[in-house]
Amino acid sequence: xxxxxxxxxxxxxxxxxxxxxxxxxxxxxxxxxxxxxxxxxxxxxxxxxxxxxxxxxxxxxxxxxxxxxxxxxxxxxxxxxxxxxxxxxxxxxxxxxxxxxxxxxxxxxxxxxxxxxxxxxxxxxxxxxxxxxxxxxxxxxxxxxxxxxxxxxxxxxxxxxxxxxxxxxxxxxxxxxxxxxxxxxxxxxxxxxxxxxxxxxxxxxxxxxxxxxxxxxxxxxxxxxxxxxxxxxxxxxxxxxxxxxxxxxxxxxxxxxxxxxxxxxxxxxxxxxxxxxxxxxxxxxxxxxxxxxxxxxxxxxxxxxxxxxxxxxx
Numbered sequence: 001x002x003x004x005x006x007x008x009x010x011x012x013x014x015x016x017x018x019x020x021x022x023x024x025x026x027x028x029x030x031x032x033x034x035x036x037x038x039x040x041x042x043x044x045x046x047x048x049x050x051x052x053x054x055x056x057x058x059x060x061x062x063x064x065x066x067x068x069x070x071x072x073x074x075x076x077x078x079x080x081x082x083x084x085x086x087x088x089x090x091x092x093x094x095x096x097x098x099x100x101x102x103x104x105x106x107x108x109x110x111x112x113x114x115x116x117x118x119x120x121x122x123x124x125x126x127x128x129x130x131x132x133x134x135x136x137x138x139x140x141x142x143x144x145x146x147x148x149x150x151x152x153x154x155x156x157x158x159x160x161x162x163x164x165x166x167x168x169x170x171x172x173x174x175x176x177x178x179x180x181x182x183x184x185x186x187x188x189x190x191x192x193x194x195x196x197x198x199x200x201x202x203x204x205x206x207x208x209x210x211x212x213x214x215x216x217x218x219x220x221x222x223x224x225x226x227x228x229x230x231x232x233x234x235x236x237x238x239x240x241x242x243x244x245x246x247x248x249x250x251x252x253x254x255x256x257x258x259x260x261x262x263x264x265x266x267x268x269x270x271x272x273x274x275x276x277x278x279x280x281x282x283x284x285x286x287x288x289x290x291x292x293x294x295x296x297x298x299x300x301x302x303x304x305x306x307x308x309x310x311x312x313x314x
Contacts, residue, residue, distance in 0.1 A: 024175070024202045025067040025091045027053060028252055028260045028276040029297045030224045030236060031314055035071045036087045037204045038173035039104035040120030040162035043075035043083020045312055051299040058280070059291040063094035073104065074303075081108045083118070097129040102156060102175075111163075118162045122175065128152040154178070160204075167210040169314050174203055203227040210242075210313045218242040220250075220313060238262070242313065248274070257282060264297070272299045 027033050033053055034041040050072045058064035073085030085104035090097070102124030108116050130149040160173025208222030224236040233255075240250030240262060248264035258281055264274035274297035280290060 025089060027055060028278055028295050029053060029262060029274055031208060031222045032274060032297055032299060033069060034206060035073050035085050035104060036069055036089060037175050038120065038160035038162055038171045039122035039158060040106045040118040040160040040171060042073040042085035042104040042106040042120060044118060044162065044164060046075055046080060047301045048074040048303045049299065049301045053295060053297050055295045057293040059293065061290055065091065065093040067091045095131045099127040101125055115165045120160045122158040124156045126154045126156050170207040172205045174201055177201060208314055216244050270301050273297065
């Protein structure tokens with residue numbers, strides 16, 4: 001094991017040995033949404049890549065999460081060592097709506113003839129809206145519910161690393177290192193600070209491999225580990241088959257949460273669409289009001305360089 005592999009492994013172990021769980025929006029098609037959680041991914045596809053995901057979770061339950069994600073990233077310069085990107089996430093759940101917007105920067109070094117290691121940082125902001133009037137109030141004496149939170153701005157800084165070869169990738173990231181508290185001082189008569197929401201650190205580890213089964217079939221297993229303080233660790237496991245480098249289909253499992261089916265299609269070498277559906281394996285899935293969760297994915301890429309690019313599966 002060379003020094004690069006050793007440093008990467010130690011970094012991942014330091015992250016994963018902490019007991020954390022979920023706060024940020026979750027995705028079943030996370031393997032196509034890497035840049036929104038890891039800035040080191042920016043520019044890694046060697047083209048201008050534009051992608052969007054729409055997720056509707058727990059359909060039929062009022063106030064359930066609805067998430068829209070948009071990302072665009074590209075390499076910069078002749079060497080393709082620098083990557084730039086922009087991500088926009090809108091996440092709505094119950095009376096709250098959160099909007100994240102970030103600029104991503106990455107720098108890549110070659111660790112061998114066919115392997116690269118990228119380091120990334122992101123900076124941006126976060127807007128929080130909370131409409132307490134959407135809640136079912138059982139008392140009118142709670143002063144906290146008198147004043148909504150409108151476009152409460154919080155700065156955002158994150159970082160990540162991303163290692164990849166032609167058939168393998170591994171990354172770790174903390175998209176937001178600032179644990180911002182959202183205050184409502186007017187709710188206290190003594191003017192002491194109180195808060196109704198707090199941004200916690202979310203830790204991510206993502207990885208995958210592409211196995212060549214035969215000339216027309218590839219197997220693409222992948223994993224996402226997500227952790228945040230105060231909740232159980234979230235583990236997503238996926239296995240997809242790629243047929244003739246056109247049709248992708250497979251299953252995914254979110255530990256103690258959901259079983260998912262995924263399908264994707266490369267319309268051309270520039271455009272890909274995808275769909276995923278989740279069945280809840282918790283008690284929530286047994287209710288008549290929950291019709292599962294679904295995601296739509298679309299990616300378009302253009303302005304390819306004149307040099308020959310290796311096929312990219314992640």
